[in-house]
Amino acid sequence: GQQVMQIPQYQHVQEGEDFTTYCNSSTTLSNIQWYKQRPGGHPVFLIQLVKSGEVKKQKRLTFQFGEAKKNSSLHITATQTTDVGTYFCAGPDEDTDKLIFGTGTRLQVFP
């Protein structure tokens, strides 16, 4: 079945450092979504990318969708302690349209 993997699994950074998580799908995706889950919280939608090569920015967060629409990345510039949490990418299964979540990257930011 379709698989969506993320690397790294876990990263800790000093506040102010940059952070990037990478998402790779075994199949082409019609879109990619990113969610953030704070410790003890629930997934919260961040953004959706649809076009090949698309880049979107939200303040310090930059999201990119690969040209082949099989990979994506999330880059955070100058991390803050409020960025702590697990970041999940998710894409639709091409046969059923079910949303398949990536394995997640857990970010820890030390002040």
Place this chain on the structure above:
Amino acid sequence: DTEVTQTPKHLVMGMTNKKSLKCEQHMGHRAMYWYKQKAKKPPELMFVYSYEKLSINESVPSRFSPECPNSSLLNLHLHALQPEDSALYLCASSQDSRGGGSDTQYFGPGTRLTVL
């Protein structure tokens, strides 16, 4: 209103108990979902309701029984659960009427379930 509410927040139950989880949304969404999430893992889809009809059941054991009384409400009835069913149970909704892969999903805060 972009909120999905879930009750209860926490639930502890024995293996012989019967309990229900409740979820509500007032965004006019036509698809609602139950997910199960274990610690440090991504959410796993359990059920999808589309226009109040069960459209996807991810081979979930019959001790979990979903119900959609109307377009705003979703219940998950629990009976004879096992300790390994302890997890965070998340409800979500989206405008899309299929599996929800093309639309934003709005998640509720979840019910943290412990089965003794």
